Amino acid sequence: xxxxxxxxxxxxxxxWGSFYALIALGYTLVYGVLLLINFAHGDIFMVGAYVGxxxxxxxxxxxxxxxxxxxxxxxxxILTVVLSMIVTSFVGVxxxxxxxxxxxxKGANRLYVVITALMxxxxxxxxxxxxxxxxxxxxxxxxxxxxxxxxxxxISNIKIMVIITAIMAFxxxxxxxxxxxxxxxxxxxxxxxxxxxxxxxxxxxxxxFTFVLGSSMAALAGVLFVTAYPVLExxxxxxxxxxxxxxxVVGGIGExxxxxxxxxxxxFIEIFVAAFFPSTFRDLIAFSLxxxxxxxxxxxxFGVSRSTKI
Amino acid sequence: MMxxxxxxxxxxxxxxxxxxxxxxxxxEWINAYIQLVxxxxxxxxxxxxxxxxxxxxMGEFSCGHAGFIAVGAYVTSVLNVWLFASDRVFGPAILxxxxxxxxxxxxxxxxxxxxxxxxxxxxxxxxNTRGDxxxxxxxxxxxxxxxxxxxxxxxxxxRGFMGMRKVVNxxxxxxxxxxxxxxxxxxxGFTVWIIWxxxxxxxxxxxxxxxxxxVAAEIMGVNTRRMKMTxxxxxxxxxxxxxxxxAHVLGYINPGSFTIMKSTEVMVMVYxxxxxxxxxxxxxxxxxTVLLELLRPLQVIKWVVIPLMLILLMMFRPEGxxxxxxxxxxxxxxxxx
Numbered sequence: 001x002x003x004x005x006x007x008x009x010x011x012x013x014x015x016w017g018s019f020y021a022l023i024a025l026g027y028t029l030v031y032g033v034l035l036l037i038n039f040a041h042g043d044i045f046m047v048g049a050y051v052g053x054x055x056x057x058x059x060x061x062x063x064x065x066x067x068x069x070x071x072x073x074x075x076x077x078i079l080t081v082v083l084s085m086i087v088t089s090f091v092g093v094x095x096x097x098x099x100x101x102x103x104x105x106k107g108a109n110r111l112y113v114v115i116t117a118l119m120x121x122x123x124x125x126x127x128x129x130x131x132x133x134x135x136x137x138x139x140x141x142x143x144x145x146x147x148x149x150x151x152x153x154x155i156s157n158i159k160i161m162v163i164i165t166a167i168m169a170f171x172x173x174x175x176x177x178x179x180x181x182x183x184x185x186x187x188x189x190x191x192x193x194x195x196x197x198x199x200x201x202x203x204x205x206x207x208x209f210t211f212v213l214g215s216s217m218a219a220l221a222g223v224l225f226v227t228a229y230p231v232l233e234x235x236x237x238x239x240x241x242x243x244x245x246x247x248x249v250v251g252g253i254g255e256x257x258x259x260x261x262x263x264x265x266x267x268f269i270e271i272f273v274a275a276f277f278p279s280t281f282r283d284l285i286a287f288s289l290x291x292x293x294x295x296x297x298x299x300x301x302f303g304v305s306r307s308t309k310i
Numbered sequence: 311m312m313x314x315x316x317x318x319x320x321x322x323x324x325x326x327x328x329x330x331x332x333x334x335x336x337x338e339w340i341n342a343y344i345q346l347v348x349x350x351x352x353x354x355x356x357x358x359x360x361x362x363x364x365x366x367x368m369g370e371f372s373c374g375h376a377g378f379i380a381v382g383a384y385v386t387s388v389l390n391v392w393l394f395a396s397d398r399v400f401g402p403a404i405l406x407x408x409x410x411x412x413x414x415x416x417x418x419x420x421x422x423x424x425x426x427x428x429x430x431x432x433x434x435x436x437x438n439t440r441g442d443x444x445x446x447x448x449x450x451x452x453x454x455x456x457x458x459x460x461x462x463x464x465x466x467x468x469r470g471f472m473g474m475r476k477v478v479n480x481x482x483x484x485x486x487x488x489x490x491x492x493x494x495x496x497x498x499g500f501t502v503w504i505i506w507x508x509x510x511x512x513x514x515x516x517x518x519x520x521x522x523x524x525v526a527a528e529i530m531g532v533n534t535r536r537m538k539m540t541x542x543x544x545x546x547x548x549x550x551x552x553x554x555x556x557a558h559v560l561g562y563i564n565p566g567s568f569t570i571m572k573s574t575e576v577m578v579m580v581y582x583x584x585x586x587x588x589x590x591x592x593x594x595x596x597x598x599t600v601l602l603e604l605l606r607p608l609q610v611i612k613w614v615v616i617p618l619m620l621i622l623l624m625m626f627r628p629e630g631x632x633x634x635x636x637x638x639x640x641x642x643x644x645x646x647x
Contacts, residue, residue: 037442099621108628111371115581116624118574119617126613242449242570249446280468284457287450291431294447298439 004152009275010268015159015228017267018166022221023244024251024259025173026214032190032254033210034104037114040095040121041218042241047091047124048219049139049226049236050132052084056140077142081223085216092215093208095120101204121241128234139230162224169217170260177256182209190254250290252303261301266290328495335488345491347603349559352494353552354595356501358579359588360548365577366585366634367509368541369521371445372432374452375549375576378425380568381455382550383557386421387474388465390414390558395476399464403480410480414493418554425550426543428455433542437535440524452573459565470564474557494555501548506588508544517541518586578620583631590632597631 023045030038057063059076071079099120103113147156177183185206189196197203225240226232243266251262266286273285294300315322335345357375364372388400394410396402405413428451435447460468481489508514516537519527528534557563579598583590601619605612 031442037445102625103628106625106628108624109585111365111585112581112624112628112630114371115578116621118577119620119624122574122617123614123621126610126617130610130614238570246446246449249443253442280461281457283453284461287453287457291435291447291450291454294439294443294450295435298435298443300443303443 005275008153009271011153011155011159011163013268013271014163014264015267016271017264018162019221019225019240019263020244020247020266021166021260021263022169022217022224023241024248024263025169025256026218027245027248028251028253028256028259029173029186029210029214029217031248032256033186033207034100035110036100037117037245038214039114039117039241039245040124041214042237042239042244043121043124044088044092044095044215044237045218045222045225045241046128046234046237048084048088048215048222049232050128050222051087051219052080052223052226053137053139053232055080055083056142060140060142062140073142073144077227080142081220084223085219088219088222089212089215091124092211092218096207096211101207121238125234125238132234134234137232139226139232141230143227158228162228165220165224169220170256173213173217174256176213182206186210246287246290250293250300252300255300255302258300258302265301324499328492328499331495332488332491335491345488346559347599349491349494349555350603351596351599352498353556353559354576354579354599355498355592356548356552356555357576358583358595359501359505359591360545360552361576361580362583362586362588362591363505363509363517363541363545365580366587366591367517367521368538369585370436370440371442372448372542372545373445373570373573373577374432374448374450375545376568376570376572377448377452377455378429378546378549379553379556379572380459380563380565381428381546382418382421382425382553383563383568384421384459384465384471384553385424385550386417386554387471387557387563389417389420390477391471391473393417394480395473397473397476407480407484410477411484411489414477414481414489415496418493418497418551421554422547422550425553426547429542429546430539432546433539436538436542449570452568452570456565456568459568466564468565470562470566472562474563475561478558478561490555490559494559497551497555501551502588502592505544505548509588521586581630582620582623584629584633584635586634587630587632587636589637590630590635593637594631 023041026041026044027038030036030041054063056076058065059067059071059079060073061067061070095117099116100113103116143158143161145156145158147154149155175183177186185196185201186209188199188201189203189206222237225236244263247262247266248259249262250265251258251260253259269286269289270282273282277285331348334340335348340348357379361372361375364370390410391397392400393404393413394407431451431454432444432448436444439447459465465471478490509517516527516532516534517540519530519532520534520537524534527537553568575598579594580591582598583592583594601616602612605615608615
């Protein structure tokens with residue numbers, strides 16, 4: 001393989017991995033605090049993309065509501081991202097308040113909450129399908145796509161933006177978790193969930209904050225995804241969500257760094273498998289590699305294995 | 311005489327029920343659609359009770375059951391089409407119609423056997439992986455199986471595989487009774503019986519011990535590795551048999567029918583019925599299948615209504631329909647001698 005093709009593939013893998021990493025961050029945040037696999041998270045990503053889509057067509061004046069003034073496109077993009085993150089956070093928190101919290105209060109088995117999360121995901125997917133129909137939608141082009149070429153390597157500004165945003169999001173999350181009081185509370189809950197309420201930490205507020213963080217990351221990923229690949233469909237979140245979950249576990253679920261590295265690892269494996277083999281082999285080889293990795297390191301890359309106390 | 315009747319009452323009742331079912335299907339007292347629903351119920355009972363071994367009795371979270379169903383479905387179908395039907399790829403039938411009838415259960419068992427071998431892919435990592443990491447391994451196995459089938463062109467790849475209808479027709483040429491109904495009723499009874507015998511035996515109770523406390527179980531002399539291996543292989547093997555039956559009822563299979571969605575359906579049935587309750591699995595399989603069929607006119611809305619109903623059910627009964635109890639606990643036998 002040429003050096004240039006290698007660089008090209010690395011850039012593609014970085015972009016593809018960014019989406020996985022952003023979604024995996026949401027999985028791992030919720031898991032770290034609640035020990036809950038939030039299987040609705042992939043569909044939260046889809047909701048984020050759709051909400052972004054509706055804001056984008058609203059601000060560009062393509063919807064049935066006409067706004068009387070023109071907004072420059074770069075501002076539209078920023079507004080779309082921010083508003084989509086806010087609205088999607090509400091959706092995530094609503095799921096937690098309506099579906100997960102009552103079950104937790106009743107002391108249901110953890111796996112029943114997981115099944116509820118799966119059902120919530122199905123509702124989001126199919127409600128979308130029922131209300132907006134199965135037709136695919138095109139995301140309006142908000143950013144002029146410019147492609148920079150160096151020799152045979154080409155990279156678009158969108159690709160650069162996606163990669164930088166993912167890294168920024170990771171750094172900001174890491175700072176929130178490490179440096180702020182609420183981040184400390186989140187770490188405390190995942191360390192010892194019995195003692196934390198006794199110390200006067202408002203556990204429900206921390207959980208809501210966790211869902212806000214996770215869902216807004218998913219929304220960010222959603223809007224960036226449709227900016228890069230401008231097609232929206234109701235089931236777009238399902239497969240990417242499952243795969244991002246796998247990435248989070250491979251990194252060591254509950255660890256922010258793990259989700260980030262796992263996401264990029266999955267991105268790299270998928271892109272490079274597709275570069276060497278026929279693309280139908282992508283899932284087969286990618287998942288076989290992950291299976292091998294997990295058999296050798298059963299708690300993921302950054303996960304800490306805890307010894308069982310007798 | 312009464313003693314024997316009493317001892318085998320469930321067995322005899324089930325045989326009578328099966329004969330009645332087959333007879334009424336034969337006489338066309340129940341139409342083809344109802345027959346199909348009954349067959350689906352049987353298959354779903356096999357699926358949910360087999361997944362209950364791992365997810366309920368052993369307390370693991372396996373979310374890749376569809377992978378094992380796919381293996382069973384493909385192995386059985388390929389064997390049958392190769393042996394008993396003339397096919398474009400596999401050439402003319404090798405054995406005659408009589409053989410189709412006698413060897414069909416054997417091919418089903420072969421499918422189950424191969425599926426249980428694939429179950430080893432999950433069972434071996436389960437020795438030192440538990441909980442959510444194991445869940446991922448099952449998920450990955452599901453993806454691997456689906457993707458592998460998509461890449462084997464001789465069995466149709468992503469386009470799917472057909473020709474099973476000819477096998478069923480060959481069986482019906484020998485003796486015209488609804489054979490698929492017979493086999494499904496037989497294997498449903500067989501599954502429920504074998505799981506019941508297994509989990510209520512001293513040996514099988516080791517599985518529940520592993521769920522409650524693995525270390526304690528090990529100390530008390532339960533071979534936890536062998537227990538996990540048995541549980542996974544039994545579970546995936548029975549799923550394989552169900553897959554074989556499913557393929558022959560439908561007459562056409564493609565990798566797209568064995569996705570995570572299928573696994574989710576089976577998981578829903580297990581948790582709806584209650585973890586570690588065999589009668590719960592059977593009841594929820596019946597309810598769920600009937601519900602799916604009743605809500606069919608709703609089309610797209612169906613998959614909004616069903617999850618909503620399930621969420622509401624979980625809120626009011628967070629332990630599933632039966633919890634971890636059996637039907638027998640509600641109707642205890644008083645006349646024990």
